[in-house]
Amino acid sequence: MKKAILYLFILSLLFNIFQYMNSTKILKTQEKELESAKTRIGKVRDSLNILREEKNDSDFFSLDYDDDAQEYFSQYDVTQVAAKVKEDLVTLNDDKTGNRLIPYEAIDGNKFFINKIKILNHRWIIADFYSGSVRGQILLKYFYNTDKPTDFERIDTILFSNTVQ
Structure with missing residues (x-):
């Protein structure tokens, strides 16, 4: 045991x-x-x-975070201003010849359209545009109007050469 x-x-x-x-x-x-x-x-x-x-x-370069630009629109709701400006700009794509702000003719039957928009401040917008495989960027000046469409003025454009066939 x-x-x-x-x-x-x-x-x-x-x-x-x-x-x-x-x-x-x-x-x-x-x-x-x-x-x-x-x-x-x-x-x-x-x-x-x-x-x-x-x-x-x-x-830093955005209407959403620029205090001075927001103060310019102090009597308005900045998000509504931005939405109206973007809507007015995209509405210009509906033209049968493409967006009138883009100074290039249609390529291979494809009209130029603005697809991406960034509102930099109370006066400037940078946007991306395309036409099939061709794309570029445009710098715009805008003037906000409450009771009529926003006025746009083209400052300059860039057409990227690596997208042109």
Whole structure:
């Protein structure tokens, strides 16, 4: 009987040693994973901070974040002003010859249309335009009117040469 108890004691001791070693190994693995996760989180936070700074820099030239331009429209809701200006500009795409603000003739039967618009401040707009595979950018001056369509004046355009066949 004493031998059986001795064998059980030795077996339980070995089992406890095995459990201790296994738990220690698992703990070390989890600590490594935790450190790796902390490192990745740090890199993601750094990337987010960089992207936030870049966005803030690009938003500097935007009606939404330009206090002086917003003060110019102080008697109006700036979001409604921006929506009306964009709508008036996109409405010019409905012309049968394409948008009249773009000084280029249709290429291969494709008229030029304005598709992306960014209102820079209370006076200027930059927009992207395209005609099939040809695209460019246009800089516009605008004058907001509450009771009639917005007046637009072309300042300059760029037609990207790598898009012209």
